[in-house]
Amino acid sequence: MDARPKLGISGCLLGQKVRYDGGHKLNRYVTETLAEFFDLVSFCPEQAIGLPTPRNPIRLIAGPFGADVRAVEIEDPAKDYSERLDRFGREFVGRIGDFSGCIVKKNSPSCGKDGVKVLERGNPSRRGSGLFTARLLADRPELPVEEEGTLADPLLRENFIGRVYVMCRWQELSARALTKKKLLDFHARHRSLIPNDEEEINLELSRLLSGLESIELASVAPNYIRLLMHGLRGTVFKSEMVPE
Ligand code: SF4
Structure with a gap:
């Protein structure tokens, strides 16, 4: 890299x-x-x-049906910073x-x-972003x-850092005029990282890449990297990749 x-x-x-x-x-x-x-x-x-x-602290408040979560000042909920x-x-x-x-x-x-924490009808729940x-x-x-x-969790930390390196390699590849062959080579290098229990992702990736000959690369590449990165959420990367 x-x-x-x-x-x-x-x-x-x-x-x-x-x-x-x-x-x-x-x-x-x-x-x-x-x-x-x-x-x-x-x-x-x-x-x-x-x-x-x-500044005055803000918090999340949900609308009447749990949707439309807003970020408002705790002391003055009329001060809404959501947009x-x-x-x-x-x-x-x-x-x-x-x-x-x-x-x-x-x-x-x-x-x-x-x-x-999101306040829903006056009750706090922990379901928000x-x-x-x-x-x-x-x-x-x-x-x-x-x-x-x-x-703080060694396995989750390794997984995050491993995904960051995969992402970085993809970005370098994409910056140097991605071709269909380069994409297939990239996939050959990374597909074994996808855990076996991610069958759906593997199937979707195979479907996507099997149609590569007849589809514009520009429309395949974003879907490819989204699916691959999704498939790597549970990967156990080799620990030598990960700073202690
Ligand atoms: S949590 Fe985010 S918004 Fe709050 S102080 Fe840190 S960087 Fe700023």
Whole structure:
């Protein structure tokens, strides 16, 4: 691989004092270990939409039927930042074509990926995603995105980093005029990484690639990498790939 993979990181995990209370959530595994192997690029959605630091905290509130989750100030729910966070997510996605993954802050109504607290009819549930990250996941489904809490689990950490390297190799290949032959070679190199129990994914990939002769490469490539990365979610990568 020519380039170091580039990772987007919630700025508070890098020790930047960007949280609502003016503090940070420095994660030393990120700053002391991952920083040796990856180029880390920080972002803070709440600052990016113009909120000051310190600021009033926000939380997620669901509409009457559990849908239409909004990010509003806790003290004044009329102050609704949902559209601005979503818009920033779209802008962000538009300029991270060379990112091979993102690490986001857990439990944040903006950055959290899974299990973020949502208030539903006055009762808290843990079923939400932060609105920025929800947009990121929707628009870049192939991109490895994990919370810093996930990196504490050795298997999940290995899996995330393995997927980041696969993504980076794909990006390098795509940047150098992808051809059908190169795509097939790439698949030959990576298909054995897909766990056997991902039968559906394997079948879909076979169907997609069997029609390669008659289909425009530009329409196959995005589906290919989305399916492959989906298939690698449960892969146990060799540990020598993974920084301790
Ligand atoms: S969790 Fe996200 S929005 Fe909140 S301070 Fe960290 S980077 Fe900013």
